Amino acid sequence: MSTTASQPVIVAAIGGREVPVHLGPGTLSQVGPLLAAQALGDGALVVVDSGIASAGEQVAQSCRDAGLRVAVEPVPAGEASKTLGELERLSRAAARAGIRRRDAVVAVGGGVVGDLAGFLAASYQRGVRLVQVPTTLLAMVDSSLGGKTGVDLPEGKNYVGAVYQPEAVVMDTRVLGSLPARELSCGFAEVVKYGLLVGGDLMEMVAGWPDLPGPDAELADLIRRCAECKLEVVAEDEFDLGRRAILNLGHTVGHGIEAAAGYHLYHHGEAISLGLLAALRVSEQHLGLAPEWRDRTMATLQRHGLPVVLDPSVQVDQVLQLMSRDKKSDGRALNMVLLRAPGDVLTHQDPDPAVVRAAVEELLP
Numbered sequence: 001m002s003t004t005a006s007q008p009v010i011v012a013a014i015g016g017r018e019v020p021v022h023l024g025p026g027t028l029s030q031v032g033p034l035l036a037a038q039a040l041g042d043g044a045l046v047v048v049d050s051g052i053a054s055a056g057e058q059v060a061q062s063c064r065d066a067g068l069r070v071a072v073e074p075v076p077a078g079e080a081s082k083t084l085g086e087l088e089r090l091s092r093a094a095a096r097a098g099i100r101r102r103d104a105v106v107a108v109g110g111g112v113v114g115d116l117a118g119f120l121a122a123s124y125q126r127g128v129r130l131v132q133v134p135t136t137l138l139a140m141v142d143s144s145l146g147g148k149t150g151v152d153l154p155e156g157k158n159y160v161g162a163v164y165q166p167e168a169v170v171m172d173t174r175v176l177g178s179l180p181a182r183e184l185s186c187g188f189a190e191v192v193k194y195g196l197l198v199g200g201d202l203m204e205m206v207a208g209w210p211d212l213p214g215p216d217a218e219l220a221d222l223i224r225r226c227a228e229c230k231l232e233v234v235a236e237d238e239f240d241l242g243r244r245a246i247l248n249l250g251h252t253v254g255h256g257i258e259a260a261a262g263y264h265l266y267h268h269g270e271a272i273s274l275g276l277l278a279a280l281r282v283s284e285q286h287l288g289l290a291p292e293w294r295d296r297t298m299a300t301l302q303r304h305g306l307p308v309v310l311d312p313s314v315q316v317d318q319v320l321q322l323m324s325r326d327k328k329s330d331g332r333a334l335n336m337v338l339l340r341a342p343g344d345v346l347t348h349q350d351p352d353p354a355v356v357r358a359a360v361e362e363l364l365p
Helices: 027-037 050-065 084-096 111-126 137-143 173-178 181-198 200-207 216-236 243-248 251-260 268-287 291-303 316-323 353-361
Strands: 010-014 017-024 043-049 069-075 104-109 129-134 148-153 156-163 168-172 336-341 344-349
Touching: 010 216, 017 027, 017 216, 027 050, 027 104, 027 129, 027 168, 043 050, 043 084, 043 111, 050 069, 050 104, 069 084, 069 111, 084 111, 084 148, 104 111, 111 129, 111 137, 111 148, 111 156, 129 137, 137 181, 137 216, 156 251, 168 173, 173 216, 181 200, 181 216, 181 243, 181 268, 181 291, 200 216, 200 291, 216 243, 243 336, 243 344, 251 268, 251 316, 251 336, 251 353, 268 291, 268 336, 268 344, 268 353, 316 353
Parallel strands: 017 168, 043 069, 043 104, 104 129, 129 168
Antiparallel strands: 010 017, 148 156, 336 344
16 A cells, blocks of 8 residues: 655755655655656666665565566675676666666665666666665765766776766665664765855754764754755756865865775775865865864764774875876866865865875875
8 A cells, every 4th residue: 555755855956857855754665656656657676785675675665555567676785886787787687677768766775876776767778767765874965966876987986977867865764773883974974074065053063963873853954954955056056067066075085095995995985084184184275274174073073983094005196196087187187175164165176286195195194
């Protein structure tokens, strides 16, 4: 028996279409009704992180209850699944399942599954419907929003992909209570990023956040505020040609660290934790950011189990080389995002390479 989908908490207008975000406890059961209410296709391919099969089954059952044909494809957990080979496997699975243009791909998982299944939806038969069902804090506040999808190449992270907006985003806060501590910490790195981008009371809220995941009502509010920040920016710059670059705070160095470590030593949020600290140090040197903000940020990251020291096995020269390949670099400039103060953000900055090197070296023990 199907349930009626609740009203969205946020409705973002992006690229001439509305993207509703449903946020709250128990929303996994609303995915089927949301798809069925559109009266388009009658099939759904549920792509789920193999580590959270139960959440995938809840979503699949809600689709079956709504009268949809359902196929479920698990994806091995971890960044190693974001490959062209895995994209081909899922595309062929969709074809075997009879998924057609008006049917849907439903991504159930963290950022890896969201990126991979999102690119599948964007490319399979030149585009099918997409519903993002993020199950990690990182995916809820960041990667499931804004339409960026893609896979990695050995040469760089997210080098092949598309901007493709979902038909809906469904966030069930209940799933966060079952996440391992490391996954919650990784998501909190992106929350810290939003605190720095927005400043003011959001920064103070983040700095004073209790043990993760935190109180239910306050957690939903924190996720909503981060999501609103991202969606407001994306609505102005869907294809990342201008203001959307602010969302990359900490990511230029972070992606370099992630790649230099072979995508196995650090999870994404852990690399971003280190990248934020480097970006703040460069901001001090180039824009006069008060040093207290780096100190406060370091204390917040450390308190929530995030790394603030770079593993000495990661070579600084390799980090810097990989940073030059970052998608935000134009071959002549790093295009880093830097702060004059929390909430006062500058994009497309080209800092002195010696300052950048020093900021990365400072992360070493």
